[in-house]
Amino acid sequence: MRPIIVIVSIAGLALAAALAILGPGVRLGWWDYGTALGWMRDYIALPVLIAAGAAALAFLLALWKARALAPLALVALLASGAAGYAPLKMKQMATSNPFIHDITTDFENPPAIVAAAGMDRKNPPDYAGDAPAPGLVDGEYVPDSGKTVADAQREAFPDIQPLALAVPLEEAVKTARAVVAEMKLETLAEGPASDEMGSGWRIEAVATSLWYGFKDDFVVRLTPLEAGGVRVDVRSESRVGGSDLGANAARVRTFMKKLDAAV
16 A cells, blocks of 8 residues: 555656646756647646546545655645646636737737847737637637637727826826836836827836746837827737737736726
């Protein structure tokens, strides 16, 4: 009984460690993100879920027959359970969000990515709202779901709209800077929106994910309104990947909510 508990616990810990190291490996350049996600999907996700179930049984056996091994089995259960949750959560987010990676509040004139345009990226910096959006049709993934990228966003996130602030431009800029900092975004550049007088202000920043180190560009454009106040437009685009699992939309919503509450 004791050898079985030990073997099951070690297997659960090893599989949890294998899944956990995928993200840091991408950050360190040991493999690319596509390889890491493929390994997780094809080789680790199911075994780690099985290991979590086995670790639960091992923990119960340890409580019954070998209490000294209960802490080891419990650690293995918690580690493999947490590791198994990650791919399940990613799959749920992938199926509940459109297969897009670029979110904007202005489809006709989206805030441009300038400072990060030449940085290492696979997704081009130009907004491709008229491009076909991949997606699921009758349960099957297809490269053209029959919707454009812009239409897919409108359908999934109709609440993402420009924000009007009844404050002077200077106050809006100051508050936007503070919200960008509060959200732990790294500012890359900022300055006038164009060479025209009174055109407004732009802030370009980047968000870096904790596990894989994915980088998403985040642009804030503040435009003075003729009637007074400021219009705020935002764009958030992932530099790599086809689907952002809803991360860019969540970031835009969070920024707009915090900015609106702060002025």
